[in-house]
Amino acid sequence: MVSIKLYGVNIGGFLSQTEDYSLTSVSKFITVDDFRKIRDWGFNTIRLAVDFSFLFTLSENNADSLSPIPSNFEYLDHIVSWAEELGLYLIIDLHKAPGHSFESSELHKNRIWKQNSPFQDIFLRIWTHIAQRYHTYENALFDILNEPVAPTAEDWNYLAEKTVKKIRLHTKTNWIVIESNLWGKCKTFPQLRKFDDENIIYSFHFYEPMSVTHQKAEWLKFTREYHPDFVSYPGKTDTLSEALEKGHDADAKGLMNMFRDSQGVWDMTRLESRMQPVFEFQQKHNVPILCGEFGCIAYAHPKTRQNWLSDLMTLFHKNDISYTYWNYKNMHFGLCDYTVGFQDNPNYDENRMDQASIKILSRNIY
Template sequence: MKHLSGVNLGGFFSQVKDDIFTDAHLDTFITDKDIKQIRDWGFNSLRLPVDNFFFETAPFKYDESRLKRIDTVISWAEKNGLDVILDLHKAPGHSFAFKERESNNIWDKSSESNKRFLHIWDMFSKRYAQRPNMLLELMNEPVAPEASQWNAICDDAIAVIRKNDKNHPIIVESNLWGMCRQFENLKKFDDNNIIYSFHFYEPILITHQFAPWVSFVIYDIYKKAVKYPGRPEGIGNAIKLTEEKDNQFSELLRGQDRMWDINELEKAMQPVFDFQKKYDVPVYCGEFGVVVLAEPETRKNWLNDFITLMKKHKVSYSYWSYKNMDFGIVDYTQQYKDNPNYDAQRLDKNTLKALQNGIL
């Protein structure tokens, strides 16, 4: 498999405000000029997150006009020599949000949600079987109660896709938000064209410092600037207080009370590299980044170390995210108009340079 280096198009067909996709947004947020810009920066791929309700009007029913919008982005990418990772970012009966995961019913094979999920991949695999520049990512950040449940639904989806499409790579992410340590529970599938994926935002007190949607900020528990390389201070009390408010989220804070540098990042990713070596399979990081609320030096240093490790271990990657979304390479929101990470053109040159250093 060729080495993929690229960006996410987050916030386009996924994760929009109030889940309302207006024509004004769809016509302007990403255009062919953006795809050309990504190519001109030297990248060879883009990850396209798509929520099921962007195109699913009712169970097993799809809005053809919305599907054609996906087609258009794929065509723009093909024209510019870019591969497209089609990421089912939100799936029927599945939420990767901490407080919603217990209501997920997609893991029940008799549920309508499970059947809808497989029907979507039957539809996509038929629709895009002849497209030359496609990779199919089954689900974003699965949060199955047991890894065996995630492995089982992947087996079913792979079988559905392979009935229609024998050739395109299929991307399978590890359970529990793509955690590296979950690779020990990830199945090696009986298909030679699978790419195994993870997401990496460790340590979260650095990558998500001051992010208004995380529990330790929501509950005013931990609002400190943390440098990288560096050590989060006072984390013990933060874990205890977060447990009281959001016990599931507190698990992400465990083990972070140490000095973080490139060696610690590599240790955190070691289960991925072990899996890669054991099975001689391609691995891919579908999301990573540092929120723009971090100091520019912290964001730059973390990304430089991360990309160094991607090159060392020959791991493909898609940065989160190309535009806006609190992590953007470019950002045109009013919220961050004076953010020190961006220049007058609203470009974060440090992030762009770091990502370009990983291009093989």
């Protein structure tokens, strides 16, 4: 197995999931000093979430109309160079792609999965352009799609294989990251194809139990209304049963099923059992594994957040799993947070840093 060890953080809410993609706005949110801070914490990797709409324009879903935005690509050039100069790997994560959404309320818009879909051609052209532009940067990795939500595993395997082949026309050595189907879940790893390419990292995302990691989240209203108390880890989460049975709108039903799956006693043993399909895939194929996203919301009690992270770190180190924490700054999960809503949050010190979590994430680095 060709080996690579990644340990770091995600930067989201910067070139993705933001209301203002103007360079005036994004250049104030993250600077090279943030990259330097991440390096100084002891990490070697940044997973950079990038929405396709920051990099390209597209008219009427016509592949021939796909056009790179020169000024924004030049800005991304600077970001890749920052990472290179600081000795950091940079994972370019295509967080949102045309014809695909991982948002539960937008799954009906997913039109990329039909093999004759114009969105597959658009997707391949996006990655052709990115690979052509960044193949000379040895520190650049390509996470081809964030949290794919395909009707079947084979639909995702098919598109992933086509994408790998397109990228390999331009670079044989840059690492490619491929996530498992259905939001990068552990349980879909047995259906993920082992590709005939030594420079692929297989990736999962981990937010279990949702009742702990997403407690009190504003975008999950039913948890705030029916379960106002803190949920501890380790601990028992059966008290969510009543809230789940009452139900809400259709948008909430899929998320409520995730919460239903969260019930019972949670400790490191149960976390490990949930990751077992990933470990088995790793052992069977002798391939590198990345947990590309994991995090606990800052509404959780500090000890809950710290206990959960500590157990994950133990499991990642035990099983040789690379990792990038979600999220570096703000977005409810930040290791630092400068928003008004979290100004008095007990997870953060007077400098708005979660020093305890940073210490846990950077301990025993390979």
